[in-house]
Amino acid sequence: MSDQKTTHDTRDRILDIAERLFMENGYEATSMRMITGAAEVNLAAVNYHFGSKEALLREVFRRRLSWLNRERLQALDRLEGQAGGAPLKPSQILEAFFGTLLRMGEDEALGGMTFLRLLGRTLTDPAEFIRNFFAGEYAEVIDRYKLALFRALPDVPKAEIVWRLHFMLGAMSYAIAGTDVLQVVTGCGLGDLAGESGSDGPGDLVVARRLAQRLMPFLLGGLRAPLPQSIDLPSQQQEPSR
Amino acid sequence: MSDQKTTHDTRDRILDIAERLFMENGYEATSMRMITGAAEVNLAAVNYHFGSKEALLREVFRRRLSWLNRERLQALDRLEGQAGGAPLKPSQILEAFFGTLLRMGEDEALGGMTFLRLLGRTLTDPAEFIRNFFAGEYAEVIDRYKLALFRALPDVPKAEIVWRLHFMLGAMSYAIAGTDVLQVVTGCGLGDLAGESGSDGPGDLVVARRLAQRLMPFLLGGLRAPLPQSIDLPSQQQEPSR
């Protein structure tokens, strides 16, 4: 029973618990009383330290994404410095972007698989304040990596690259969310490796490494797939009348 | 008997409105009063016709997924009948599985892009009753297609195929969800094509076709990507910089 409580003790305990509960139940289905109860702090502590429930979710993400954004930009800077003006290889860009994220899943101090799962599940949340928040947090990094891919694949139309970046983000987001129907049906996949509900399976490090090992070749294969042959809509032109 | 005006009028109006509102706000953030208000029916109508809010969501999905499951199984039956015992081509399997779904997005009578977006956003919902429901609905179809892929790719380890099916589901789910950060940052992608917020952009047919045209080559490229070289965890212990 350590009675020693400082300011950051309460703040960080709220953030850690909220991160886990938001991941397990989603934002709307997680109440302030669930969070403060599990964190063993007073109900009013969240509003005192963060201002509101929305601001708490933002802070949960901000403390992780600020590290991730910095790391992703540094990785790209490093690669471009080594290349000395030449375009990067697509595999290098993907490794810097997705590898950096998946390496967060290996380190519990950076949130581990708990944060990765939360991120994957929250990226498809339709709530407006969430989407606005992510848009602001991701803007700079997305733009830098998008331009790097444009230079790495000069023969591919830019719109096509954006589409495939979109698909790659989706495959990763869904994979780290760990809610796939396959996992329940086949008993195989991320959930099987993670041992989500209590049972101590392999640790976050092993889970994240195995996932990265499977995901990266898939993403690269998709990015380099042959372009669709027909330019746009096929022959028949069907217009919804009125 | 055939005149089902009163009953199915209310029932179907509730289902249509609920489908749209669940898509726009998510399950938890959509209240019964929002649904019954927009559908112009009494608040008690949902509990009378469906029993509960959870049962309403299940019915919203069931009326679409029963059609989708039937169509997907028939498509696979047709292909296997034509092949006469020989393994199918992976592209045929993907076309039957993903093409059938994306064709739902073209037809407003089958839910159109509204249902596709709802499906993509709900597949990552952590609520237990939702995941159990999807597991039951998808079990048979997933199993059939999984086996078809095993036979189509006899040289690829089965675990690897399951992983890649997992990734393909993710890319599709995320793409049809239409909540990608790319759309807000770059103003390009599904949301741009869809004109989600009121403005009449291209119809569902055009949106779904363009999406399918871009997604299918990506999925095929990912599925056929070279296998990861190392069997499991590498030797080096890499520490993320802080």
Add this chain to the structure above:
DNA sequence: TTAAGATTCAAACGAACGTTTGAGCGAAGT
């Protein structure tokens, strides 16, 4: 016409929600 069943309706239920309040506490600062 009339009785029975199906559907709609306004109103209310208890519970849970996010947030606010004002008193109380303990360790600095002067």
Add this chain to the structure above:
DNA sequence: ACTTCGCTCAAACGTTCGTTTGAATCTTAA
């Protein structure tokens, strides 16, 4: 010693939630 300030606390705020109720209204068939 006394004030200040950061923080915690129990209690309550007003609102909204999903659900239930019982009477009113409509539909249907004998």
